Amino acid sequence: MFKKFLIFPAILIITALAVGLLAISPSNVEWAVNYFLGQEISIKIAEKTKVSATDANLSSFIVNLNNPTNCPLVQLENIQVKWWDSRSLRAEKAIVDYACILQIPTSDEQTESQLDLTALLASLPDMDIEIADLQFINTEEVTSPVVQQLLQSRLSTKVIYQGQKLTLEAMGNEAENNLFQLNATLVNQQLTGNLSYQPQAEQQHQLDFQTTLQHNLFDIPKQGKLNLHWQRDDLPLNKANLSLQWQDNQGELILQDIEHQQQILNVPFSVTENQLQIEKSQFYWDISALEQPMRGVVNLTLRKSSENWLPLDLDMRLSLFSSGEAGKGNIVIYGTNGTIGKEKINIPLQAHGNVKYDQSIAYVDAVFDVRGDENDLFALFKEKSTLRVNWKEPDANMNVRVPLADVIIGKYGVGGRLQAFLQGNTAQFADLDLHLDGQANQFIAGVTSLFSLRTTAIWRNGEILSSDDSNWWKWNFKGKATVKALKSTINVNGKGAWQSDRVEIQQLQANMGQFHTSGIHVPKIDLSLKDTLRWYYEEHKLQGLLQAKIPEVRLDYGGHLLNPILDLGIDGTHIKDFNLSGNMTAGSLGPIKLFAHYRHDELVGRVYWLEQSAKVFQPLFPQKWEWEILKGTIKGQTDFDVSTERGLQMGGHFSIHQGEIVFPDGELRGIAFALPYRYVNDRVELVKNPVQVSINYLKSGVLVAENLSVKVQGYYPYTKKRPLTLSELKLNMLGGEVSVNKFALPQQKIANVQLHDIDLSQALTMAEYTQVGLTGRVNATFPFWLENANCIICHGEITKTDNQDVNLKLGPELVKGLKSGGLTEGILADVVSEMNLQNLTASVNLEPNGMLKLSSNIKGYNPTKRNKNPITLNYNHQENVYELWNMINYGSTFEQNLEYDLYQKLNK
Structure with missing residues (x-):
C-alpha cells in the first residue's frame, strides 16, 4: 500500500520530464513516454498546448491506469511549465482518484523491490513544483474519520529541488481553521521536518521527525527519531508526548504523561533480519480518570516464517500488577506459536491470576484464541474459562461468576451464551443467590470506551452473519434472597434483556414468605409485572408497573385486612432513585392512594384515602370483640418512611364522622374524632395535640351514657416514661354528669x-x-x-x-x-x-x-x-x-x- 502512494510524486516527476520535451511535439512526447511506461500506466496530454522557447502551458495532463476500468490516477489542470532561467511547474488543480489508486496491482510487493534514492535524486534537475488545489475523489473506502477529514480539506503542496536539497511543503485548510501543515527537507539522505494537525480549535498535535534514509527507499532506515506531542481533552491522556528512536537494530518507544509528569510506557526493542523482539517493556497507568492504577511488563517476539514479513509467528507474555486493600494482584496472559497473516490473525492465549482494587478482587482463568483480521479482532473463549469477581463495600459483599466458554469478545462487544451467577449480601438483601442465563449478540454493556457499536452483523458459532439487530443480551433469571428489613425470603424468576441503552424486565413472578414486623403479620406476597419494567440508563429514565397480592394482613391486636392488592407504577431516573404511585384495595376497602420516592435505600411516601363508608373497615375489628359497624364515614392520610436502619416510621391523621357500632351487650352511636398521630419504634404517638373524641350515645348492658367526650394524648403501647393520658373526660349518665379531670395509663397516682x-x-x-x-x-x-x-x-x-x-x-x-x-x-x-x-x-x-x-x-x-x-x-x-x-x-x-x-x- 505504501508503494501505491509513491505513485503521486512519481507522476509529478514524469509530468515535469514530459513537459520539458514538449518542444518536440505533444503527440510525440505522449507516444514516447507511454512507450517507456509499459502497459500498466499511460499519460495523455491535452491538444491545447502552447509552447515557446522559455515555457509551456497545458490545459490538462492525465495519468491513466490501464485496466478494465481504465481509470485516471491523476489529472492536472491549467499547468504552466518554465525551463529557461529556472525550471518550475505550477498546476492550478490536481485531482487524485483514490479508488483508482487502490486498483494498482500489488503483485510486485511479493518480491524484493529496489528504488535507489541517490540515483533518483541525481537524475532530477533543479526545479520547483507547486499545486494550488489538490483534490481527492472517490474516497468512500476510507473508514478513518481523521483521514477523511484530511482528504476532504482544501489541500495545496509545493516541492522544491535545488542543489541536491529537496523541500516539501503541504497545507490543508478547513473553513477558517488551518487543519494541518507539513514541512520536510531531504539533504544527503537526512530527512527532517515537522507536521502540525489541529482538527478542532481545542485540539493540538505536533510531530517532529529526523531520520537517515537508506539508498533503497523501501529499506527501513538504520537511524531515526520521531516525537509526537498532543493536547486533547477527549483522550484518557489529555496532554502527552510519544517518542520513538532507533539506531541500527536497537530502539525504544516512550510515552510520557506531561500533565501528571509520569512515564506511561517504555518499550525497548531490537530488530534483526528475521525477528522483532520486545523484552521487559513496562507500562504504568495511573490516570485520575481511572480508579485502578495498573502496572505491567510485556515480552513479545515476532518472527518471519518466510522471506516476506507476513505471515509472522508470535510469542508473548504480559504480566499485569495491581494493588488494593486486599493486597497485591497479578494476571499473566501468555501464548506461543501465534500467527499474524496478511489477512487473518490467530493467537492462542491463556490468562490466569487476579486483579485487586480496594477490597474487591477479580479472578481470571481462561483459555482463548485471538482471531480475525487487523480491523476486526475477537477473542473466542474455550471450555472451563471463567471470570470471578469478589466485590466488597461497607454494606455489601458480592461474588459474581461469569462462565466464558464459547463466549466471543471483540471490538464490537460480546457474543454467544452469556451467564452470570451472583451470590452475597447487600444493604437490602442477605443470602442473595441469582442466576442470569441468556444469549448475547454484539453486546457492549454500555462500555463505549472499549467497544464500538456495529448494527450490520451478528456472531453465530464463531462466524459473522448479516443482521440489523445488535447490542443485546437477552436472559432468563431465577434466584432468591432474604429481605433484611422483613427477615423474609423472596424467590424470583422471569425474563429480561439488556439492549442498547435499555435494561428491562419483561416477565416476573416473585413470592415472599411470611414475615412479622411492627405489629403486622403477612403470610406471603405474590409480586408480578402488569407492564414491562424498563430502565433507560443513558436517558436517566425508569418506568414500569408492578402488582402485589397478599392473601391477608393480620394485625397483632386481632384485626386483619382481607386480600390486599397493590398496583404500583414506577417512574424515576435510576434503579436506586424512582417514584412509586398506585392504589391499594382490600376487599371493599379502598382504593387507598399511595405515592412514594425510593432513594439511597430509603422509601419515603404518603398513603391517603378519600372519605368512604366506615363499614369497609370492619375487618380491622378483631372477631373476638364481636363489634359490628353500622354506619359512619372515615378518611385520612399517612406519611411513611421505611429504611433498613430505622425500620418503619409513619405519621398522619384519620377522622371518623357519625360512626355507629354495636356489640353483643351494647352499642356506640355518634362516634366522631380526628386523630393526628406518629408511629415510631413500634409505638403510636399522639403528642402534637390532644385528640378530641366524642360519642353521642353509649350503652353497655343496662348502663346508658350520652354525650361522652374525652381528650387523649400520649403513647400506645404506653409505659411509665411514655404514658397515655385521658383528660377532660365527661359524659351524661343517670340524669347527671360523670367527669374525670385527668387520668394516665399506666396509672402512677x-x-x-x-x-x-x-x-x-x-x-x-x-x-x-x-x-x-x-x-x-x-x-x-x-x-x-x-x-x-x-x-x-x-x-x-x-x-x-x-x-x-x-x-x-x-x-x-x-x-x-x-x-x-x-x-x-x-x-x-x-x-x-x-x-x-x-x-x-x-x-x-x-x-x-x-x-x-x-x-x-x-x-x-x-x-x-x-x-x-x-x-x-x-x-x-x-x-x-x-x-x-x-x-x-x-x-x-x-x-x-x-x-x-x-x-x-x-x-x-
Whole structure:
C-alpha cells in the first residue's frame, strides 16, 4: 500500500520530464513516454498546448491506469511549465482518484523491490513544483474519520529541488481553521521536518521527525527519531508526548504523561533480519480518570516464517500488577506459536491470576484464541474459562461468576451464551443467590470506551452473519434472597434483556414468605409485572408497573385486612432513585392512594384515602370483640418512611364522622374524632395535640351514657416514661354528669371520678330495685387506682345535693317483712317506711375482688308523722358488685344479643 502512494510524486516527476520535451511535439512526447511506461500506466496530454522557447502551458495532463476500468490516477489542470532561467511547474488543480489508486496491482510487493534514492535524486534537475488545489475523489473506502477529514480539506503542496536539497511543503485548510501543515527537507539522505494537525480549535498535535534514509527507499532506515506531542481533552491522556528512536537494530518507544509528569510506557526493542523482539517493556497507568492504577511488563517476539514479513509467528507474555486493600494482584496472559497473516490473525492465549482494587478482587482463568483480521479482532473463549469477581463495600459483599466458554469478545462487544451467577449480601438483601442465563449478540454493556457499536452483523458459532439487530443480551433469571428489613425470603424468576441503552424486565413472578414486623403479620406476597419494567440508563429514565397480592394482613391486636392488592407504577431516573404511585384495595376497602420516592435505600411516601363508608373497615375489628359497624364515614392520610436502619416510621391523621357500632351487650352511636398521630419504634404517638373524641350515645348492658367526650394524648403501647393520658373526660349518665379531670395509663397516682347531680331514681331503676324507692339527686367523688392492690375505689364519698332533699320510701313487701321480725323491727319499719333525708353522707371502698363496702350516715324525718321528729341512721352495707352487676345486666344483655344477631344478619 505504501508503494501505491509513491505513485503521486512519481507522476509529478514524469509530468515535469514530459513537459520539458514538449518542444518536440505533444503527440510525440505522449507516444514516447507511454512507450517507456509499459502497459500498466499511460499519460495523455491535452491538444491545447502552447509552447515557446522559455515555457509551456497545458490545459490538462492525465495519468491513466490501464485496466478494465481504465481509470485516471491523476489529472492536472491549467499547468504552466518554465525551463529557461529556472525550471518550475505550477498546476492550478490536481485531482487524485483514490479508488483508482487502490486498483494498482500489488503483485510486485511479493518480491524484493529496489528504488535507489541517490540515483533518483541525481537524475532530477533543479526545479520547483507547486499545486494550488489538490483534490481527492472517490474516497468512500476510507473508514478513518481523521483521514477523511484530511482528504476532504482544501489541500495545496509545493516541492522544491535545488542543489541536491529537496523541500516539501503541504497545507490543508478547513473553513477558517488551518487543519494541518507539513514541512520536510531531504539533504544527503537526512530527512527532517515537522507536521502540525489541529482538527478542532481545542485540539493540538505536533510531530517532529529526523531520520537517515537508506539508498533503497523501501529499506527501513538504520537511524531515526520521531516525537509526537498532543493536547486533547477527549483522550484518557489529555496532554502527552510519544517518542520513538532507533539506531541500527536497537530502539525504544516512550510515552510520557506531561500533565501528571509520569512515564506511561517504555518499550525497548531490537530488530534483526528475521525477528522483532520486545523484552521487559513496562507500562504504568495511573490516570485520575481511572480508579485502578495498573502496572505491567510485556515480552513479545515476532518472527518471519518466510522471506516476506507476513505471515509472522508470535510469542508473548504480559504480566499485569495491581494493588488494593486486599493486597497485591497479578494476571499473566501468555501464548506461543501465534500467527499474524496478511489477512487473518490467530493467537492462542491463556490468562490466569487476579486483579485487586480496594477490597474487591477479580479472578481470571481462561483459555482463548485471538482471531480475525487487523480491523476486526475477537477473542473466542474455550471450555472451563471463567471470570470471578469478589466485590466488597461497607454494606455489601458480592461474588459474581461469569462462565466464558464459547463466549466471543471483540471490538464490537460480546457474543454467544452469556451467564452470570451472583451470590452475597447487600444493604437490602442477605443470602442473595441469582442466576442470569441468556444469549448475547454484539453486546457492549454500555462500555463505549472499549467497544464500538456495529448494527450490520451478528456472531453465530464463531462466524459473522448479516443482521440489523445488535447490542443485546437477552436472559432468563431465577434466584432468591432474604429481605433484611422483613427477615423474609423472596424467590424470583422471569425474563429480561439488556439492549442498547435499555435494561428491562419483561416477565416476573416473585413470592415472599411470611414475615412479622411492627405489629403486622403477612403470610406471603405474590409480586408480578402488569407492564414491562424498563430502565433507560443513558436517558436517566425508569418506568414500569408492578402488582402485589397478599392473601391477608393480620394485625397483632386481632384485626386483619382481607386480600390486599397493590398496583404500583414506577417512574424515576435510576434503579436506586424512582417514584412509586398506585392504589391499594382490600376487599371493599379502598382504593387507598399511595405515592412514594425510593432513594439511597430509603422509601419515603404518603398513603391517603378519600372519605368512604366506615363499614369497609370492619375487618380491622378483631372477631373476638364481636363489634359490628353500622354506619359512619372515615378518611385520612399517612406519611411513611421505611429504611433498613430505622425500620418503619409513619405519621398522619384519620377522622371518623357519625360512626355507629354495636356489640353483643351494647352499642356506640355518634362516634366522631380526628386523630393526628406518629408511629415510631413500634409505638403510636399522639403528642402534637390532644385528640378530641366524642360519642353521642353509649350503652353497655343496662348502663346508658350520652354525650361522652374525652381528650387523649400520649403513647400506645404506653409505659411509665411514655404514658397515655385521658383528660377532660365527661359524659351524661343517670340524669347527671360523670367527669374525670385527668387520668394516665399506666396509672402512677390516684385519680378522681366526679359524679354530679345523679338521679337516684334512675340509679335504682337501672339496678332493678323494686322494694326501695329513692328520689332526689346526689354528688359523689370516687378516688380510684386501677393498679392498687388494696382498693380500686379508695375512700369514695357520696353526698346529697344542696338544692333538693332525698326521699326514701320502702315497698309494702319490704315493710311487711321488717315488721314480722319482732317489735323492734316493727317500730323501725314504721319510722323509716318513708323519709325525707336532709343530710346524706356515705363512704365507699371497692376492693380488687369486687367487694363493695358502704358506710352511710342519714339524717331526716318521716313526712307522714305529724311531729316530724328527726331521725338519724348509721347504715353499713357489704356486697360483691361484680356478681350484682352480672345479675342486673343479665336481662339487658340477653335482649341486646338478640338485637346484635339481627344486625349481623341484616349486614350479611
